[in-house]
Amino acid sequence: MICENILSLVEGNVTIEVKTLVAHIRDMFNYTISYKKAWIAKNKAIVRIYGDWEESYQQLPQWLMVMKRWLPGTVVKMETSPTALDGQVFFERLFWTFKQCIQGFAFCKPIVQVDGTWLYGKYKGTLLMAVAQDGNNHILPVAFAIVEGETKEAWNFFLKNLRKYVTPQEGICVISDRHASIKSAYENPLNGWNNPPTTHVYCIRHIGQNFVRETKQKKLRPLVTNMGYAPSEPSFKYWRNELRKESVEALNWVDKIPKEKWTQAYDGGRRWGHMTSNLVEAMNAVYKEIRSLPITALVKATYSKTTPLFGTRGMDAMAVLASGQVYSVPCQKRITDAMTKAQSHVVTRHDRQRFAVEETEDPHEGRPKDTFKVHLEEKWCDCGKFQALHLPCSHVIAACFHAHLDYQVYIDDVLKVANVCRVYEHTFEVVQGQMYWPTYQGPKLFPRPDMKRVKKGRPKKSRIRTEMDEFGKKERRCGLCRMPDHNRNNCPNVAGPSS
Numbered sequence: 001m002i003c004e005n006i007l008s009l010v011e012g013n014v015t016i017e018v019k020t021l022v023a024h025i026r027d028m029f030n031y032t033i034s035y036k037k038a039w040i041a042k043n044k045a046i047v048r049i050y051g052d053w054e055e056s057y058q059q060l061p062q063w064l065m066v067m068k069r070w071l072p073g074t075v076v077k078m079e080t081s082p083t084a085l086d087g088q089v090f091f092e093r094l095f096w097t098f099k100q101c102i103q104g105f106a107f108c109k110p111i112v113q114v115d116g117t118w119l120y121g122k123y124k125g126t127l128l129m130a131v132a133q134d135g136n137n138h139i140l141p142v143a144f145a146i147v148e149g150e151t152k153e154a155w156n157f158f159l160k161n162l163r164k165y166v167t168p169q170e171g172i173c174v175i176s177d178r179h180a181s182i183k184s185a186y187e188n189p190l191n192g193w194n195n196p197p198t199t200h201v202y203c204i205r206h207i208g209q210n211f212v213r214e215t216k217q218k219k220l221r222p223l224v225t226n227m228g229y230a231p232s233e234p235s236f237k238y239w240r241n242e243l244r245k246e247s248v249e250a251l252n253w254v255d256k257i258p259k260e261k262w263t264q265a266y267d268g269g270r271r272w273g274h275m276t277s278n279l280v281e282a283m284n285a286v287y288k289e290i291r292s293l294p295i296t297a298l299v300k301a302t303y304s305k306t307t308p309l310f311g312t313r314g315m316d317a318m319a320v321l322a323s324g325q326v327y328s329v330p331c332q333k334r335i336t337d338a339m340t341k342a343q344s345h346v347v348t349r350h351d352r353q354r355f356a357v358e359e360t361e362d363p364h365e366g367r368p369k370d371t372f373k374v375h376l377e378e379k380w381c382d383c384g385k386f387q388a389l390h391l392p393c394s395h396v397i398a399a400c401f402h403a404h405l406d407y408q409v410y411i412d413d414v415l416k417v418a419n420v421c422r423v424y425e426h427t428f429e430v431v432q433g434q435m436y437w438p439t440y441q442g443p444k445l446f447p448r449p450d451m452k453r454v455k456k457g458r459p460k461k462s463r464i465r466t467e468m469d470e471f472g473k474k475e476r477r478c479g480l481c482r483m484p485d486h487n488r489n490n491c492p493n494v495a496g497p498s499s
């Protein structure tokens with residue numbers, strides 16, 4: 001009875017909290033059911049809507065056939081292992097990507113972020129994901145995999161297929177955390193990431209997390225983060241010296257990591273300004289609601305969630321292009337801000353390509369005014385932003401204005417609206433109703449028994465908070481005098497009783 005009454009709520013939002021269902025039943029029947037009873041009813045509703053967990057594995061091969069038939073170009077790679085019975089196999093791993101995502105990635109920024117997140121259902125597992133970003137700063141999921149966990153074998157399986165089918169281009173930058181399995185899989189020559197050459201760099205937030213865990217010096221983490229974000233070598237060296245003043249031991253730990261792996265000043269612009277893996281972390285949050293579904297429903301959900309992205313974003317980009325706008329909105333905003341700053345710069349021209357640009361006003365960037373060398377042919381500015389973001393900074397624009405040159409030739413084509421349109425040019429086909437689906441004739445697919453979740457209670461759905469999540473937390477201060485190390489109850493500066 002409870003299942004019948006909450007069916008529509010669960011169908012509308014599978015991540016709905018159990019306490020919300022308890023309140024719903026109380027409002028309807030003026031009776032408070034137990035948490036356990038509501039939890040059992042919710043699971044019954046999920047089974048009724050999306051099918052039984054074991055049956056879902058058996059339905060998976062048919063849905064993969066459907067994707068290949070109605071979505072031509074879809075890449076599906078599934079690994080299975082034999083069972084003791086003929087005609088039955090165990091599910092091991094699954095990789096899939098859509099042709100539209102493969103075609104769209106070719107016109108995105110040449111970066112890809114990878115990460116894994118747990119599944120919450122009856123059977124354990126991990127959803128691996130790779131995402132990119134278009135010139136309009138929109139996130140585009142490009143590949144998925146369901147594996148047993150973040151193991152060396154699982155990452156080898158995922159990165160090998162990702163490289164082969166989605167990102168075969170030269171110069172791709174892979175951004176991830178410092179997981180040993182990812183590093184091993186990336187460096188494995190059989191996976192193809194070194195030929196043609198690519199780059200693997202680390203997320204600065206995870207560097208900060210590792211720093212706190214290893215050195216136990218939490219207060220020094222902002223200095224490490226500033227080193228990573230520093231856009232130029234002088235600013236990197238400044239923050240490095242500040243860290244040395246505080247702790248030589250902490251500096252020695254940081255120096256063990258190659259600078260080109262985690263700093264913006266030494267990466268040669270390969271990151272495109274992306275210092276974290278926040279894109280893929282954001283997609284993990286978007287897909288949170290589907291990670292508790294049976295496996296076939298989960299794979300279907302990636303199709304249903306990706307499909308509207310191409311239709312909506314494609315039409316929006318076409319409307320912007322029709323209005324006559326050449327560059328994407330984020331790019332246009334940066335250029336407008338840079339042009340405003342450029343008006344106060346003083347330019348000294350050395351030849352047609354080299355300039356000295358002096359700032360006459362406060363740049364409002366946490367640094368003093370300075371003079372910067374600009375070399376247009378080498379696409380170089382001492383501030384570092386020109387190289388990192390692949391679009392002109394205020395110093396480059398000032399030099400171009402002084403020499404009567406067009407600064408737009410130094411804006412990367414990825415940031416043009418026409419290029420954004422090409423990302424979403426190919427939309428998804430409509431998958432017809434189940435009566436039109438082909439019949440699967442192969443062996444039956446079953447989950448591995450050892451992957452069944454045996455721990456009592458529901459699995460945690462919120463990400464475990466770590467040192468990384470404490471970054472940016474404000475220092476606690478007294479509510480009266482605003483000084484640290486005490487509160488208003490024992491404030492030494494509180495006024496005494498009046499005379």
